[in-house]
Amino acid sequence: MTKESFRDAVIKTLEKRFFYTPSFKIYGRVAGFYDYGPPGVAVENNVLAFWRQHFVDEEDMLEVKGPCVTPEVVLKASGHVDKFxxxxxxxxxxxxxxxxxxxxxxxxxxxxxxxxxxxxxxxxxxxxxxxxxxxxxxxxxxxxxxxxxxxxxxxxxxxxxxxxxxLMFATSIGPTGMSSGYMRPETAQGIFADFKDLYYYNGNKLPFAAAQIGQAFRNEISPRQGLLRVREFTLAEIEHFVDPDDKSHPKYSEVSDLEFLMFPRKEQMEGQSAKIFRLGDAVSEGIVNNQTLAYFIGRVYLFLTRLGIDKKRLRFRQHRQDEMAHYAADCWDAEIESSYDWIECVGIADRSAYDLRAHSDKSGIPLVAQEKYAEPKEVEKLVIKPNMKELGPAFKGDQKLVIESLEAMDEKEAMEMKVILESKGEIEFEVCKLQKTVTIKKNMISIVEEKTKEHVRTFTPSVIEPSFGIGRIIYCLYEHSFYTRPSKDEEEQLNVFRFNPLVAPIKCAVFPLVQNDEYEKVAERISESLFAAGIKYKKDITGTSIGKKYARADELGVPFAVTVDTETSVTIRERDSKEQIRVNVDEVAKLVKKLSKGRTTWADISQKYPAHNTNLADCAKDLAVRMLTSP
Missing domain, CATH: 3.30.40.230 (Herpes Virus-1)
Structure with a gap:
């Protein structure tokens, strides 16, 4: 099967079972927009639930939620208005x-x-x-x-x-249309703007991480590749704030022995292929910049493989120097191989202190952290001293905001201002909170170097950012999970998604072997117990043959099927092996829950319960004959 024919089979099955469909298709559709149907929504919810568990809960992150509409000034500061x-x-x-x-x-x-x-x-x-x-x-x-x-x-x-x-969708905020904004192209900028509150919430301590899941928007020129390049999509992003002078990680040893495909820039430039690296060796050899970046690379690897991504078709590619942002210390992409070739699905970047500095400069609000010294330190630093007699009459009610903006300058900016004032006598200065430029004259301020004792070190944190394209991950998961197998008569190929129970849209199917009031009552009883246990299930009491019921469940990726063929015990079938065990009715929900949550495996329970080797299709025919001929 060619890549194209395989892809066609996957997409046809996904659309047939309403995992997704083009949006507004009764009106001819609009490229780059898709609707998720019930199983597609369930898969995404399951992936996001595991993402929260794996990152937010296990790493004790601070989760936030911001608006999709972002004022222009924010995206101007981040560089998106000019460079996106x-x-x-x-x-x-x-x-x-x-x-x-x-x-x-x-x-x-x-x-x-x-x-x-x-x-x-x-x-x-x-x-x-x-x-x-x-x-x-x-x-x-x-x-x-x-x-x-x-x-x-x-x-x-x-x-x-x-x-x-x-690529940003422009919009206006408010009825006048005077306030410009954009649909956010990423969720990160809202986290950076919230840094001061997050830092305070965390007890003014570093390091800490903030996370956000939400919709993002990019007005793609000519969207193609289906779910891989769309105009609205779900992002899950983490901003891990850390001291730039200490990028070690306390849990680094938990991932340092992981081995997987890595594609460093050196191998790329030499025309080599990706190869297996031990993550700890990549750090010690200087291939990965620091422990915290490596820790998140390892955690991303575990997240993707536990979802069901094939380890052999997952690699971490390092950005070459000529493609890396000027401010980044290091950057790696988790790329997954699909029928479209290698697809970037997660970016893990050390963005240094660029983002917080950019928003500090534009807003005039210092987005900084502090470290208390054990003993005060004597340092020389530039100090800006305002001349109130000159500033007051010049700026009147705006005087306070002008002074705050002047004092928010870093030493480099203050030195540049000092040089210009001494040579030209005045300088144009942008006051962010006023959203205008004012003229600062030499007699309004003095910038002098003074010796002073510091009790705290004030610095701008660096940011390690893992950014997940959830839709891309899910599409690759669809391809990695899809296979076909022959039907019983081998006249047709049956489509199957081998979803990990963790992400399967439906965990369990329930159906009577034949239409029968007593069996249907048992099926209803099992359904109620599954619901009470929080297990997503699908009940089928139609007269369709048992073989077709299995095929329909397999095509949805349902990992387990319960078939009612007596009033006291039932069979549980595992999707990929097609093995069956026999269990008591009252044990079904407990077993399916353990299997679905990963608390046990099919191999384990198949050793504890008797195998059921009867051909259920033949059994159904025999039972139907007996029911029809019985007095």
Whole structure:
């Protein structure tokens, strides 16, 4: 089976069983938007519940929830307004828009895969372009599109030069439309803006982590790849605040012996493949920057593999120097292999102190932490002394806000202001809280270096950020869980999702072997006990054959099926092995709960309960005959 045919089988099954469907499809749909149906919602809820357990609960994180609409000033400070862009080209005749890098990527891959006469030099050139694609400027992309004579895919019309398109959905706040905002492209900025309150809530202690799950929005130019590239999606993000001078982690030893596929930048640049590393060795060799970053890499690995992601198709790829943000100390992506190739699903980055500093500068509110010294330290520092006689008349009611903004400057900014004031006599200064620029003259302040004793060290924390694309993880989980097996008569292939019970949308199916009042009463009794135990179940009392009932349950990924074939005991069937055991009716809910919660395994309970080897389909036929012929 080719990658494409496998993908088609997965998607058809997902849509058939209403895991998801294109949104608004009765109106022709809008690209990049999808609705999750009942099983899709259940899978996402189960993944998020495990995410909360694995990270928020086990790591004692502070969970917050912020609005989806973000004021422009916040995203201006973070850099999203100016830099959150993709390069776009237009069909010069129809105006249809395309992502420039996607067109170039498709061209290079098509040539490499289909052009049998391609020279080794040309192949090497195309492979190099694919390797550096994310780093090409608009001019470089445009030059390559012209060199390779790339045209609009649908019409073959010529394309415009590439130009940046901001991916955020713009909106206005309030009835006047004067206050600009955007639908948030990530959840992180709300956490950074809340840092001061979170730090206080945590007893003014570092390190600590804040977490948020929520919707994010990106106005993709030409969404494709189904659930992997959409315009609205669920993010789960963690911001772990830590002292920049101490990035050790107390629980690092719990993950340091983990071994898994890693793809450091050195191997990438040398054209090598990912290979198995021991995480502790990657830290000691300086491949991973610090213990806290490594700890989260290890925790992400455990999270994904426990969900059901195949260990052999999961790797952690380090960002190369030419693709890493200028402020980042190190960055790794958890990439999962799918029919679409390797897909970035989690980013784990040491963002240094960039975000808090950016919001401190823009808001005028210092987002800092403090460490008390055992003994006071004598230090030299720049001190800003305002001249109230000059500032008062100049700024009147705004005087207090101007002074607060001046005093919030760091030493570098204060020194730059001192130099300009001494050379020019005045400087333009932005007061964030007033949202305007004022003129500061030399006689209004003095900036002097003084010796002083400090009792505390004030610093801006660094941030380690794991960011999870939940929809991408779930889609890869669908592919990693999907397989087919022949039906009993081998005339057709049956679709199965081998979901881990942890994430399965329905944990247990319940059905009578045949339509029978007594059996249906037993099925109802079992259903009530499952409900009382908090187990998601599905009951089927239709007259459909037992084989078809199993097939329908397998196609939904239901791990266990209870078949009522007597009034006192029933069988429990395991989805993938198709093995069955016989248990008393009153034990069903307890056993299914243990299995669903991972407190026991099928191998364990199959040793404790008698196997049921009867062919249930034949049994159903025999029973039906007996019922029809009995007096």
């Amino acid at each position: 862009t993709d390069l776009m080209v237009k069909d010069e005749k129809t105006g249809t828009c395309y992502r420039a890098d996607h067109l170039l990527k498709d061209h290079c891959k098509d040539k490499l895969e289909k052009d049998v006469a391609i020279s080794s030099e040309k192949a090497a050139e195309l492979m190099h372009i694919l390797a550096v694609l994310d780093d090409l400027s608009a001019e470089q992309l445009g030059a390559k599109i012209k060199e390779y004579a790339i045209v609009a895919p649908d019409t073959k019309n010529p394309l415009s030069d590439p130009y940046p398109f901001n």
